[in-house]
Amino acid sequence: MFTGIIEAVGTIKAMNINAQGARLVIATNSLDMSDVKLGDSIATNGICLTVVDYDQHSYSADVSNETLQRTGFAHYKVGMKVNLEKAMQASTRFGGHMVSGHVDGISEVLSISSNGNSIEYWLSMPNDLSHYIAEKGSVTVDGTSLTVNALNEQSGNSKFRLTIVPHTVKETVFAYYQVGTKVNLEVDLIARYLERLLTKNQNESADVKSNVTEDLLKKSGFIK
Known part of the structure; x- marks a missing residue:
């Protein structure tokens, strides 16, 4: 971890x-x-x-x-x-978010522009990962824990924006990014587990057979 x-x-x-x-x-x-x-x-x-x-x-x-x-x-x-x-230790200060080191997909740097002292990067958002990426949520880009600042969701052309402060640019490979650079994405681990739990519960509910039958309802006086 x-x-x-x-x-x-x-x-x-x-x-x-x-x-x-x-x-x-x-x-x-x-x-x-x-x-x-x-x-x-x-x-x-x-x-x-x-x-x-x-x-x-x-x-x-x-x-x-x-x-x-x-x-x-x-x-x-x-x-x-x-x-x-x-890898983090039990005594490590938890400054970012939970990162597993298992890449979910590849994104591409679409644009780079200055905004005050910071630099804004728009990155492509793979369709199969878009529902895991939320504004103000966490995402990992080439191993760096970051906050998503904006989303632009268009059919076949979805993207998200990162606003990177000078310290992060200096201390990571963001300093080497250019338009077209391919980067590794890992979505938020908690979002993946929540999706799994919700999907599993829905599937199990669909398979459960109710004990309430028409005959039971008749005997109980609910229907004639």
Whole structure:
């Protein structure tokens, strides 16, 4: 589990893709690696990766074909900057929101403009995820916990707006975004669980057979 508060911006040092998946080597730059162990999880642009090798300045992780297909990894290249966050601890200050590191879909940066000291980004909203994205709700973009500031829902062209303060731009890969950049999206975890619970209850209710029969109603005097 992660918080969506980025700890460092790393760099893809090596990327070996084959039929079985990929092996990545990430230069961690300013990320503190002193407490990292084999098997630990590090969110890399919002994707929960398992450390299979590491040293003081980098770590290696394997990426499955499933992850390659469902995330922005298909667009990544050696030298690209990525957001890094180590898995949260029980004592961690919960500054963002609950982030699982499981990417739900890919979005695209549609426009970038200044608004005072901040920068506004409009991002595409995949149709199958649009009902999870709410104005003033939480969304994770490349591992960064953010607030949705506005929605523009049009058939086949839905999008949402993020207003990013200078500190966030400086400390994340938002500084490298351009129009057309592909980003990883993870919708709010609570929204997903609520949908599952509500849908399951509705389906179960439809399958329940009532004990109230016409014969019982006649015997009870409700109908003749």
